[in-house]
Amino acid sequence: MQICQLFKETMDKYGIQSKELAELAGISQNHLSQFRSGRKWISPEVFAALLEGMDQLSPGSRAYFCELLAQKPLSLGQNNDSKLKEMIEAADEEEIDEILLIIGRKWKTSKQNAAIMGIYNPSLDSAIAV
Incomplete structure (x- = not known):
């Protein structure tokens, strides 16, 4: 699964709205939409801002995304x-x-x-x- 698909899955699971997230990350809603669909890549700085914004809007969402990416739980036991x-x-x-x-x-x-x-x-x- 591609990063953009994992990102979209996380946003969907946590009910994160594209408009709010794009605003927090300082990018256009269209840019975020293109990233989510895999049509356009983003810089590491924008990606970090998106992850931070995602976690601000819905705490725990960044950790969930990282777990999807790592394909294993990352939570502290x-x-x-x-x-x-x-x-x-x-x-x-x-x-x-x-x-x-x-x-x-x-x-x-x-x-x-x-x-x-x-x-x-x-x-x-x-x-x-x-």
Whole structure:
């Protein structure tokens, strides 16, 4: 199966509208339609923007697409979750600082994306003490 077919399957499964996705990715709806049908290819940058936009519109859709592409599940299992916990518990002070910076950047990005999409809720900030 071609990438464009997997992409179309993911959009269909998650109910992602072409107009919204094209707008988020900064391309025309026609360009997206041509990609989905396999008539036109896109740059790696546009492809990354489409995957990011797809996941913003429907969380989990990018992971689903990647699973289709890899032809196997990519989700973390309990075994990986416990390994992650063990790694964090074994981390030294410098590694903890780095982990917290990564989490902070992720939090900031998710707040910015939520604000752009109009779903940001400032009351969430008060629930987290930093």
